[in-house]
Amino acid sequence: MxxxxxxPSVHDKTRAVGLDLTATRLRGxxxxxxKTRALHLDPPAENLALSVALDRRTPEVGRAGTGICRxxxxxxxxxxxxxxxxxxxxxxxxxxxxxxxxxxxTFSKARGPILAESEAxxxxxxxxxxxxxxxxxxxxxxxxxxxxxxxxxxxxxxVADRATAVLNGQPVAPELPFPDxxxxxxxxxxxPGAVVLVDADEYALSAAVLAVERTVVRLVAVAxxxxxxxxxxxxxxxxxxxxxxxxxCRRDPRDSAEAEQGLYDQLDEALDRIRTGQRVGLVVRTDxxxxxxxxxxxxxxxxCSVLSRSAAEAVREFxxxxxxxxPPRGLWLTHxxxxxxxxxxxxxxxxxxxxxxxxLPPNAIAQAAAALVPRWLVGALPRVHLDSVLELPPxxxxxxxxxxxKGRG
Numbered sequence: 001m002x003x004x005x006x007x008p009s010v011h012d013k014t015r016a017v018g019l020d021l022t023a024t025r026l027r028g029x030x031x032x033x034x035k036t037r038a039l040h041l042d043p044p045a046e047n048l049a050l051s052v053a054l055d056r057r058t059p060e061v062g063r064a065g066t067g068i069c070r071x072x073x074x075x076x077x078x079x080x081x082x083x084x085x086x087x088x089x090x091x092x093x094x095x096x097x098x099x100x101x102x103x104x105x106t107f108s109k110a111r112g113p114i115l116a117e118s119e120a121x122x123x124x125x126x127x128x129x130x131x132x133x134x135x136x137x138x139x140x141x142x143x144x145x146x147x148x149x150x151x152x153x154x155x156x157x158x159v160a161d162r163a164t165a166v167l168n169g170q171p172v173a174p175e176l177p178f179p180d181x182x183x184x185x186x187x188x189x190x191x192p193g194a195v196v197l198v199d200a201d202e203y204a205l206s207a208a209v210l211a212v213e214r215t216v217v218r219l220v221a222v223a224x225x226x227x228x229x230x231x232x233x234x235x236x237x238x239x240x241x242x243x244x245x246x247x248x249c250r251r252d253p254r255d256s257a258e259a260e261q262g263l264y265d266q267l268d269e270a271l272d273r274i275r276t277g278q279r280v281g282l283v284v285r286t287d288x289x290x291x292x293x294x295x296x297x298x299x300x301x302x303x304c305s306v307l308s309r310s311a312a313e314a315v316r317e318f319x320x321x322x323x324x325x326x327p328p329r330g331l332w333l334t335h336x337x338x339x340x341x342x343x344x345x346x347x348x349x350x351x352x353x354x355x356x357x358x359x360l361p362p363n364a365i366a367q368a369a370a371a372l373v374p375r376w377l378v379g380a381l382p383r384v385h386l387d388s389v390l391e392l393p394p395x396x397x398x399x400x401x402x403x404x405x406k407g408r409g
Contacts, residue, residue: 017039018122018368022202025047026107038362045062045063048062053065054095068261071258085100085136124369125385128224131385134385153387156389159217163212192211192212193212193330194327196331197210199337201336202231203224204226205224205229209222216389220324225311230336238260241253241282251289280300301345307343308346316350328351330357331348334365335360
């Protein structure tokens, strides 16, 4: 061993890292001039689940928590992000967890993959966090020495990142493959307009209205519906699949903790397959019996029809109370919201004819956060949490102004 030589770094640290935090997971991307790459925050998985297993000597974040959440749910600390700066505790045996401690454990686990890529990162946060809770998030990153340069609301960052598409009347780059049952009616209007971003996590279904102007993006209004959180959709699917299993073989997987956990573990992959129009085969297994349960996409939509209709109606009523001069230019769903069965279709049916409905790629918010890193490094953005206004880069402002002059000419 040659102690005088430093081991070469696998990556140069010129990349900017964007982090996207929700009540469900932490996701990150490394961005450079030539490519974007998702980070593996819980190797080999990219997402780090905000779920902490308390049934071991040292609390463990990620798959350890989701892997027992149906088997021994009382030993899991989950959906803790909305409880930052509150007195709630999760207890199992001698282990006691608070939301602040759980978040610190989360960032501690993600620290290695992040530092391997960059010494500068930006964190995107949900709209429902209060200023005091945002302060607790920043404090948690400081405790584990994450190289955080700024924080922003994720909706604000992603709409600003795609402001050119809105100002020029162009479609955004949607998630691929695009499902054939959503027909985006791309608006031909150019210039300033409004965009609605719909997101979903373990805490709530959320919607944010943002105004895209020629120089800035402004957050106009937000709404959150905890009764329509992702966990409600998964509970509905678990019950529906279990009922199907009872009809097929007269056995209920909910009677076995192992079978219910195994069924739950398959739901994320099933939602991704349904999202692309593929049929899903779920395997229910115990030590005494097993059953294959096949589902088509329209069956998953039927199971969740009450939730999707309620969500579409909630968003419609929310938008009706927001004073906009014209209907939103676009209604964008995050990847997590877009894969909820029937949601995108229901929102499309309830949207204005001039509103395009599109599903963003999984890394959209994290990539938008990474794009803000250079601006914070040179002092072009204020050293505060961006929760209401985000100024567009000068190059975008000049492009918008030039297009406006050509339109008048």
